Amino acid sequence: MTANNYRHALFCAVVTLIISFPILGLNLEAKGVKITLTGAQTSTYIAIALAAVAVFVFQAFRDSFMGVLGKLPNLNPLAGREPMEQSKRVKLESWILTGIVVFALFWPFLVSRGSVDLATLVLIYIMLALGLNVVVGLAGLLDLGYVAFYAVGAYTFALLSQYTGISFWMALPIGALLAGVTGMILGFPVLRLRGDYLAIVTLGFGEIIRILLNNWTSLTGGPNGIGGIPEPTLFGMEFGRRVKEEGNTSFHETFGIAYSGEHKVIFLYLIALVLAVITALIIRRFMRMPVGRAWEALREDEIAARSLGLSRTAVKLSAFTIGAFFAGFAGTVFASKQGFISPESFVFLESAIILAIVVLGGMGSQLGVILAAIAVTILPELAREFSEYRMLIFGAAMVLMMVWRPQGLLPVRRIQITLKKQE
């Protein structure tokens, strides 16, 4: 048993060496036209050796480490408490949610422009994560190419504004619908696949869309992206210093206040907030509707669901389409916020981050997903100095979560239904 442990640990350490040495320990250097291989600094070698030792020690004593980790939650003072009464909890939750929304409405007027801008981004991620939560958390379809639909939404707005001069409010439903349709078209051939296969194919679709955007230069401008995407207007009032569009007025002149760049940022934030709340409410409603229950049933047991008359294709396709729809929604807001988009914004890492938010938040749980979106977007900004280690911290957080709370921050609670006794 222990000998086996050590052998395994040794193996892991060697693998660490084999992987890290060529990547970190060897450098390619261009001297004129020739490329030569040089070694790295001694400190790098020491670091690699230390890493290998760390891996060895951890793997060798893995069981005891994990044992200690497993006991830690007992330190949590709230661990042993009685679960709150159902009706009380529902009330409390809705109070908390209302509180958050009210607070969110007012705080942009109190903080700096940068914070509001960041908060807008958080709201966009919340929309994305809520949408992906439908696909992954509720329907149980592992979609690794979700960012493709985000891109469709953003590019729809960018292209339409470039070629037809469409406004944000027109583009919002069009972008979302087009993303939904794309989801349906892409979903159709792949939904027969399960689990890992589905994940790989969706990953491929995500990349195809990005590469298409990158290479269809005549339409999308390729890697140069598309700029000059208009900001939203408020009843025909623009937020810029000067009115760009014929027939529009400007916000600061209408109200006779001094121009301030902040108005625009706050307005965008408020739009994102309203849209995020709408997204949350609609999806929440879906979860209580036949379609939401069908998603979950198919996730739980596909064979049983079919034996009860649910069509696999229809149910999965609806989840895929609705998820894509909200990604398109978020994409339109994103394009408007940035004013400029390029394929750079829609790389696989984005899909991975959104998926991480869903997993961290607790698959299927809305409040959990919202909290996780806030954490995942804001923490890296706060820890700017450590930005090099961002992915490392991210990975460590994921591993710790899997050990401590595999069910996520706030696991889903079932909706309770009161039944009338029948005669």
Next chain:
Amino acid sequence: MLDVQNLSMRFGGLLAVDGVSLDVQEREIVSIIGPNGAGKTTVFNCLSGFYKPTGGKVIFEGKEIQGTPDYKISRRGMVRTFQHVRLFTQMTVVENLLVAQHRHLNTNMLAGLFGTPNYKEREQSALDRAAYWLERVGLLDLANRDAGNLAYGQQRRLEIARCMVTEPKLLMLDEPAAGLNPAETKELNQLIVSLKEDYNVSVVLIEHDMSLVMDISDRINVINQGKPLASGTPEEIRHNDDVIKAYLGEA
């Protein structure tokens, strides 16, 4: 109402079902018995559309349905349970029953989002039907529990209730008494008879528990190694020499 002719199912070199015929009339309980591995579950899988049979005909209410996808067969009113209980374990007991009533609900998404009167009305009648059947199988108090947390016998009953809320014409039960204690088996016995008597449902039953089978079946089909061995009333089967040799004798 159900007429199966010469059904066969081949898995590679194995002929799991070979020329099985059976028929079920309105308000009748027909049992399929046979030793382990005889091919009983495979017959069910062919009838319910889970497998596409490699030979033979399945005629339900005058229409050939072999090869029709499973969910369509279920919508026609032929619903089954599984040898190993298959519930939506992380959903509550009521939710399990609501999923089953998908067909009876207003699944228009806009109607649901806006809560139209028609949507609410159908949702309420689905809830009432769920409550009725939960009461019927003695699970009403556990309505909001996760289905996965129920005791085994309760899970079995929930699975039957889940079929019944779909208002089937023909119910197929695959070893419903497996793992139940004698008291529970007796309750199940009464429940199945009442499904036939009070709700006009025909039942096809696979069961190893001989007392249950002999008690409630109108007719019995015996299969052995995929081939039909005998069929008849319980009395005839009890005295059939082939059956005694192949099946009852060895038990």
